[in-house]
Amino acid sequence: MAEAPAPAPKPSPRYYTVSWDQLHRDSKALAWRLVERGGFRGVVAVTRGGLIPAAIVARELECRIIETVSVVTYEETLRGTPQVVKPPTAAGDGEGWLLVDDLIDTGTTAKAVRALLPKAHFATVYAKPAGRPAVDTFITEVSQDTWILFPWDTEARFVEPIARSTNQP
Template identity: 80%
Template sequence: MAEKYYTVGWEQLHRDSKALAWRLMEHGPFRGVVAITRGGMIPAAIVARELECRLLETVSVVTYDEESMGQPQVVKPPLAAGDGTGWLVVDDLVDTGTTAKVVRALLPQAHLATVYAKPAGKPLVDTFITEVSQDTWILFPWDTEAQFVAPIARKAGK
C-alpha cells in the first residue's frame, strides 16, 4: 500500500484551529487549556486566544519518533489541571489513540479536542474538525520545508 501524505500549511492550520474554537464555544467556558506537546501547542494557543482562555498548561507524552512506536511515557504532567474538570485539552491530531488514552487517564473529566482525527483514535476525542484516513501521514508545517517533490504518477512507477 502506498503511503499517503496530507500537507498542512500554516494558514490552513490556523483556519482549522479557529474552526475548532468555533465548535468548542458550545462546550465552554473552560477554566483553562492543556496543550499536548509538542504538536498541540500551536493549535492550543490559537484556540485559547479565540476562547479568551488565559490559563494554559501542558502535558508531555512521548509515544513515538519518526522511526518507531514505543510505550507512552508522561514526561511532564499537567499539574494545574487536577482531574480535568472544566479544562480543555487540545492536540493537533489523534492517530491510534495512544496519547489520548494516556491523557484521558490523567484528566478524565477534561474535554479532549483535536484539529485532525484518524478513525482509530476518533472515538477517544470529544471534538475534532477534519477526519483523515488511517493510512495518511499528516505533514505539519513545523515538520516540513519547501522542496521539490516528484509527481504522484512518477512515484507510482507509471
Template identity: 80%
Template sequence: MAPRYYTVTWDQLHRDGKALAWRLVERGPWTGMVAITRGGLIPAAIVARELDCRLIETVSVVTYDEEQRGHPQVVKPPQAALESQGEGWLLIDDLVDTGTTAKVVRAMLPKAHFATVYAKPAGKPTVDTFITEVSQDTWILFPWDTEPQFIAPIAKARGNGGGGQ
C-alpha cells in the same frame, strides 16, 4: 501500497484551529486549557486566542521513542488540571492517530473535554471534538515538520526533460 500524505500549511492550520474554536466556544467557559506537547502547542495557541483563555498548562507524553515503543511515558504532567481530574479543562492536540497518547492523558484527566484538529479512525473514539478526519494510512505533514524546498519538474526527475522554453 505507497504511503499517502496530507500536507497542512500554516494558513490551513490556522483556519482549522479557528474552526475548532468555533465548535468549542458554546461548550465553555473553560477553567483552562492543556496543550499536549509538542503537536498541540500551536493549535492550543490558536484556540486559546479565540476563546480568550489565558490559563494554559501542558502535558508531555513520549510515545515515539524506538526503544520504549508501545510504552508511553508522561514526562510532564498538567499539575493545575490534575486537581479536578480535568473538570472544566480543555485538552488540545494536533492529531489523534491510534489513540495511545489520548488514552494516557484521558486516564489522568477523565473529566476534561478532548479536542483535536485532525483525527484518524483508530483514535477518533478517544476525543470529544475534532475538525477533519483523515484515513488511518495517511501521514499528515504539519508545517513545523516540513520546509519549503525546490522539487525538480516531473520530466526532469524521470530523466526525459528538455525541450523548448
C-alpha cells in the same frame, strides 16, 4: 518444488501536507465548535504538536490559563509506549478544562492523557478512525494510512508528480 509467490508490494504511504495558514484556519474552526460549550477554566496543550493549536484555540476562547502535558510516543515515524514526562498538575482531574492536541491517530497518547485528565473535554484538529472514539471534538478526519505533515516538520522542496512516484506506465 513450486516457488513461493513474491510478497505484495507495500503500498506507499499517503501524505497530507498542512500549511501554517491551513493549521490556523482549522484550529480556529475548532474554536468555533468549542465556543458553544461555554467557558473552560483552562487549556491543556499536549506537547509538542498541540502547542500551536492550543494557543490559537485559547486566544479565540479568551482563555488565559494554559497548562501542558508532555507525552513521548513517537520517535519520528516509530511508535512506542507512551511516557508522561511532564504531567498537567494545574488541571487536577480535568474538570472544566479543555485538552487540545493536533492529531489523534491510534489513540495511544489519548489513553495516557485521559488517564490523567478523565474529566477534561478532549479536542483535536485532525482525527484518524482508530483514535476518533477517544476524542470529544475534532475538525477534519483523515484516513488511517495517511501521514499528516505538519508545518513544523516540513520545508518546501520539489516533489515528483504522482504518476511518476507510483511507477505508472
